[in-house]
Amino acid sequence: MTGPGGASRDGDPAATRVTLVSQFFPPEPVPIPLGLTRCLRRLGFAVDVLTGVPNYPTGTVHPGYSHRRRTVDGLDGVRVLRTPLHPSHDRSTVGRVANYLSWAASSTLLGSPLLRTADVALVYSSPATAACAALTARLRWGTPYVLMVMDLWPDSVFATGFLTHGPARRAAQATLGRFTDLTYRWADHVTVPSPGLRDTLVARGVPAGKVSVVYNWADEKIMQPAEPEPGFRARLGLTPDDFVVMYGGNHGPAQGLDVAIDAMDGLRDLPDVHLVLVGDGVSRNALRSRADQLGLRTVHFVDQVTPERMVAVSAAADIQLVCLADEPLFRITMPSKVQTIFACGQPVLSCAPGDAARAVRDADAGFTSPPGDPARLAETVRLAHATPRARLRAMGRAGHDHYRLHMSESANARLLADLLAEAAAKGRGRPRRNREQR
Known part of the structure; x- marks a missing residue:
């Protein structure tokens, strides 16, 4: 089905095709994923987006969408595939877990049209469960992926006050720890937004050569030196x-x-x-x-x-x-x-x-x-x-x-582009299983 905005795709068949995997995407107020699509397209990549039905930050599904249905729409000329989820953004542990896991499942089951034919996936890993679809595509079809770690899981989960103690926390911590380790292991490369987070991942066993600092840059069209507001x-x-x-x-x-x-x-x-x-x-x-x-x-x-x-x-x-x-x-x-x-x-x-x-x-x-x-x-x-x-x-x-x-789009977008191109090149050299012909 086609949702608001109409669908569209980049037209250069020779361009490296990137599927951005992010649970959140506009019209939700999340500027970084949209900024990633724009800068990658300016650098010559063809970009599609796999995301969830928009419901952040209120937990109420945005007008024109249904949390029960897969939709395809377009934004800035990018094809956006939205898969179902349980809408929830309150303080309920059960609701938040259902939100994350339902989209991890639906994106894995319904995201194959984008991931099976991508040269490389770029995972905006916040939450960490967003990597589930790309991890499955890597194991099933050999699609390489670059993992952008925005938050340290499982640490950040418990820092927000969810599952503070007891058997439930211990089970969740063990399960999430094993899952995140798996996403690091199968990623072609991992990026982090700060040097301290890089040091932490390396200390946890991720090879140092596999982790790069890619800063989140500002919206440079807006954020620049300005005159004070009069009055x-x-x-x-x-x-x-x-x-x-x-x-x-x-x-x-x-x-x-x-x-x-x-x-x-x-x-x-x-x-x-x-x-x-x-x-x-x-x-x-x-x-x-x-x-x-x-x-x-x-x-x-x-x-x-x-x-x-x-x-x-x-x-x-x-x-x-x-x-x-x-x-x-x-x-x-x-x-x-x-x-x-x-x-x-x-x-x-x-x-x-x-x-x-x-x-x-x-x-x-x-x-x-x-x-x-x-x-x-x-x-x-x-x-x-x-x-x-x-x-x-x-x-x-x-x-x-x-x-x-050090922190601008020009400095960091090029680094990210090089990592994606390298991962895509490695992916072309591997046997690709059960992939559709473009």
């Missing part, structure tokens, strides 16, 4: 001379933004220092209550804005805050916010562990403070406040230069 400071009652620390993004437990609120409590002697929190999330009300409890008039909450507007809004601040809770998993996490801030040429105040802080130091793009320590964060804000504005702007330019050299 933004004035609407918050701020003057041009006030020192503004801004955080933009999700307000959730993973971000641990309470440390920033408590740090502001230690900066009462600097009334020109302000913290502006832009966005929304499950922790926002608690953060607002904490600021009210402390009587902090220098903490401001701004509703979520579009990415296009956020560029100018963030340019109205003096420094951008990157904040993560002090959890072992976050030490090997590179939040996409780092690339976004670098791409926009703004200085960074990192209150995060591991890779995020290391990137700021390597780029000389700002300041770092240990996660979860409000006293140390307050000291770091004092240091940033005392830094001349010209020096802060120089830090922003250094971050932008670091982004262009």
Whole structure:
């Protein structure tokens, strides 16, 4: 069946055909998979997409689709095959497991039209069960695949609070551990978005030569140096001379933004220092209550804005805050916010562990403070406040230069393209079983 948008395919029969396997894809708000299809097509690949029926982030199926039926539609000239799943994105463990497993099963059973004839599959592995269809195609037809590991499984599953203890956790941990090991073993190559995650996979037995760091680049058409939004400071009652620390993004437990609120409590002697929190999330009300409890008039909450507007809004601040809770998993996490801030040429105040802080130091793009320590964060804000504005702007330019050299689309898309081409070439040299003729 054909769904909204109509189907279409790249027309060059000589192009290397890539099937992107991702449980999530637009119209769901997931920019990375769509960005992958666009950059690969610009580099000459023919791209198809195997994905699920759109239901993220609400768990409600988007209009025009049914969670019970396979559909084929098109987006940006790419053929998109959507297979059924159990729609769920609440806190229910059973619902989330059903969501992941139902799509793993349907994509494996119904995705063969794309995987059997592909030269290579590219798996956007978040969740890790998304690799099931590509793994089966590798074993059944010899279709090679490159695995993009976005989250460390099974660790990230339990870090979210699912199956925290008992026999169910032990069984799930063993099963998921064996499954992820299998996906690594049969992948032609594995990519990760941070150096720390690469080190972890190598320590777990994945050959070092099989794992490459491919950073998630920013949307460079939007995320670039910009002029401040006129009137933004004035609407918050701020003057041009006030020192503004801004955080933009999700307000959730993973971000641990309470440390920033408590740090502001230690900066009462600097009334020109302000913290502006832009966005929304499950922790926002608690953060607002904490600021009210402390009587902090220098903490401001701004509703979520579009990415296009956020560029100018963030340019109205003096420094951008990157904040993560002090959890072992976050030490090997590179939040996409780092690339976004670098791409926009703004200085960074990192209150995060591991890779995020290391990137700021390597780029000389700002300041770092240990996660979860409000006293140390307050000291770091004092240091940033005392830094001349010209020096802060120089830090922003250094971050932008670091982004262009190491984290940009031009640097990472070419690396990914080379890995896909190499995997496809190896696949052509292997016996291919029961494959349809193109």
